[in-house]
Amino acid sequence: MTTSLAHRVYEACHLTGSFRLRSGQVSTEYFDKYLFEGQPGLLREVAESMVALLPKCDVLAGMEMGGIPIATVMSQLTGLPTVFVRKQAKEYGTGKAAEGGPVDGLRVVVIEDVVTTGGALLSSCRQLRAGGALVETVVCAIDREQGGRENLAAESLRLRAALTRRGLESGSPS
Template sequence: MTTSLARRVYETCHLAGSFRLRSGQVSAEYFDKYLFEGQPGLLREVAEAMVEELPECDVLAGMEMGGIPIATVLSQLTGLPTIFVRKQAKEYGTGKAAEGGPVDGRRVVVIEDVVTTGGALLASCRQLRAGGALIDTVVCAIDREQGGRENLAAEGLRLRAALSRRDLESSLSA
């Protein structure tokens, strides 16, 4: 991770105001990851930084919705297949929670954009594990450093992040 990448991500996606997070917490700042995910060059640079955090695995699992574009670029960079994980299983068609291929008995790394408390990740990892996925690592673009790492660790999941809140904030003074 370079300071210049952290600065560009911060300048692109940091918003100030009052924001309700998925966790229910209210924050005075928000990292709108869609602002960097919509920029092809910056998305690729973030994904390249995330490649360095990937352990050996068989499949990438992109979390709906922000993890999907990142997982897709990671798949292009690494040649690894990707599945796409829904927040809820479809109530029609195949009724799957994860689309794109099998996970049973495969080493899966879950890909997320921003991690705050890890609540959505925990639910999805449980669901994937119930389908036979072998998961011990989650890789994210930004760790907000608000308890996600510890919450994931409590369920045997290691969080690796390309960027942390600290990286983003310290890039402004560098």
């Protein structure tokens, strides 16, 4: 019997202690996604499970920094081009928020590692939309189930998660 992906990700990246999240919230547990992203086999399995959630699209957009390795593997698996989305546009050079190719007029799916409240995602999706991207869906590795889905939905963005906090804790996908 094989161990579920949720169980393996949980074992690889679940930490306990006191952690300040990007949202500003303090949590007694933390999913250190870099611990699974640094393991090639586990990263590939997570990316494969996320590929299954993709709607029809033209471009993948990996969020700085944790979404980039996942989007890169997903690009290899699907053949879709990838752009890399900065938290804020560069103030020098080209001044782009998304590096790697065009997004104007294209169906873009944003790729993220962990979603908590979705604050950083909302900002980046707004930047992509301002650049002409057609953004309707975000695919993430882990949904912490702390309001991100609802916050994204308020701006007409669907969240599709390969794994959820509840699923990780129980050892099943969702």
